[in-house]
Amino acid sequence: xxxxxxxxxxxxxxxxxxxxxxxxxxxxxxxxxxxxxxxxxxxxxxxxxxxxxxxxxxxxxxxxxxxxxxxxxxxxxxxxxxxxxxxxxxxxxxxxxxxxxxxxxxxxxxxxxxxxxxxxxxxxxxxxxxxxxxxxxxxxxxxxxxxxxxxxxxxxxxxxxxxxxxxxxxxxxxxxxxxxxxxxxxxxxxxxxxxxxxxxxxxxxxxxxxxxxxxxxxxxxxxxxxxxxxxxxxxxxxxxxxxxxxxxxxxxxxxxxxxxxxxxxxxxxxxxxxxxxxxxxxxxxxxxxxxxxxxxxxxxxxxxxxxxxxxxxxxxxxxxxxxxxxxxxxxxxxxxxxxxxxxxxxxxxxxxxxxxxxxxxxxxxxxxxxxxxxxxxxxxxxxxxxxxxx
Ligand SMILES: Nc1nc2c(ncn2[C@@H]2O[C@H](COP(=O)(O)OP(=O)(O)O)[C@@H](O)[C@H]2O)c(=O)[nH]1
Ligand SMILES: [Mg+2]
Numbered sequence: 001x002x003x004x005x006x007x008x009x010x011x012x013x014x015x016x017x018x019x020x021x022x023x024x025x026x027x028x029x030x031x032x033x034x035x036x037x038x039x040x041x042x043x044x045x046x047x048x049x050x051x052x053x054x055x056x057x058x059x060x061x062x063x064x065x066x067x068x069x070x071x072x073x074x075x076x077x078x079x080x081x082x083x084x085x086x087x088x089x090x091x092x093x094x095x096x097x098x099x100x101x102x103x104x105x106x107x108x109x110x111x112x113x114x115x116x117x118x119x120x121x122x123x124x125x126x127x128x129x130x131x132x133x134x135x136x137x138x139x140x141x142x143x144x145x146x147x148x149x150x151x152x153x154x155x156x157x158x159x160x161x162x163x164x165x166x167x168x169x170x171x172x173x174x175x176x177x178x179x180x181x182x183x184x185x186x187x188x189x190x191x192x193x194x195x196x197x198x199x200x201x202x203x204x205x206x207x208x209x210x211x212x213x214x215x216x217x218x219x220x221x222x223x224x225x226x227x228x229x230x231x232x233x234x235x236x237x238x239x240x241x242x243x244x245x246x247x248x249x250x251x252x253x254x255x256x257x258x259x260x261x262x263x264x265x266x267x268x269x270x271x272x273x274x275x276x277x278x279x280x281x282x283x284x285x286x287x288x289x290x291x292x293x294x295x296x297x298x299x300x301x302x303x304x305x306x307x308x309x310x311x312x313x314x315x316x317x318x319x320x321x322x323x324x325x326x327x328x329x330x331x332x333x334x335x336x337x338x339x340x341x342x343x344x345x346x347x348x349x350x351x352x353x354x355x356x357x358x359x360x361x362x363x364x365x366x367x368x369x370x371x372x373x374x375x376x377x378x379x380x381x382x383x384x385x386x387x388x389x390x
Contacts, residue, residue, distance in 0.1 A: 202235055
């Protein structure tokens with residue numbers, strides 16, 4: 001009997017002391033957990049499997065499993081989880097063009113009630129101008145439409161609308177040139193992005209990086225906008241998000257040197273595409289254009305090929321975008337247009353004006369702020385979206 005009591009007392013003492021030791025260890029970890037930045041960091045604590053006995057001590061105040069896990073986690077060790085591949089569905093141009101389409105569908109609705117008369121032509125002209133097709137291109141379209149309507153004896157508004165759609169497609173597809181984004185195999189290809197501040201250069205680069213990395217290319221993003229550190233930070237976020245590699249310089253660094261470094265990095269890492277972001281301050285317009293010419297020369301001198309100079313235009317600026325485009329196209333040989341923000345604007349008709357008046361192909365269009373909101377431009381899809389009834 002005495003022996004039994006002695007055993008019980010010894011077991012109780014052992015349990016009690018185990019509880020005290022556990023409490024001391026836990027409070028030590030808690031202190032480390034609250035360490036401030038700058039303190040020497042604690043070495044990572046290896047995770048040990050917990051013995052089942054730890055859980056079966058109801059009378060010692062033990063932390064819950066979740067609390068223990070939290071406490072045992074070394075505060076300064078971050079386990080890098082690879083970014084989840086974003087599921088990107090191609091947006092429908094038709095959905096995103098809703099506001100521009102609204103301008104046309106309203107006018108078409110009013111036209112349909114009666115035979116073609118002066119009012120019909122006024123409605124058409126007004127809707128084209130409202131959609132920022134611009135006077136020059138609107139006049140050209142309507143002149144073509146009048147002679148075709150006469151030739152083909154079209155008397156019903158629906159016939160006229162169908163003809164207008166044809167004319168828009170013809171104008172867009174006619175002398176469009178080539179809408180492909182070009183790359184040569186087995187060498188670094190350079191695509192340079194130019195345009196005024198805020199039009200969407202950096203965002204478009206991010207979206208393209210995502211597409212091309214997804215297609216198996218190795219992409220370098222060159223932060224050639226060195227005026228503001230925030231510009232490179234923004235590009236860095238896109239690089240992290242898309243799996244591209246960023247090359248950046250100090251704030252105020254010579255953008256040319258960043259491009260140089262980017263080309264060297266691309267060659268060294270076997271990257272086949274370098275997307276070059278540039279600054280777009282308009283108030284130093286002459287300098288901006290000179291800077292762009294210089295960057296072009298640098299790219300021309302480095303190994304690798306300058307395959308695209310893409311002028312980024314914000315569709316919501318309508319006819320102003322056209323004026324900008326003319327200035328840029330005079331300074332650098334622009335190979336194509338990236339037209340952004342076609343979503344949410346009623347001025348989508350600017351696509352037609354750009355194509356008709358500049359003769360530079362619109363290659364890609366931005367239809368939202370998301371990573372997947374960039375689509376290659378297709379005149380037939382555009383016309384179908386514009387003339388859809390609903
Ligand atoms: N709605 C919409 N917003 C866009 C699009 N492209 C860019 N943006 C937004 O426009 C703003 C300026 O873009 P940013 O890339 O910084 O322009 P940058 O100054 O030319 O580099 C950002 O808020 C972008 O999210 C687009 O296609 N649609
Ligand atoms: Mg930018």
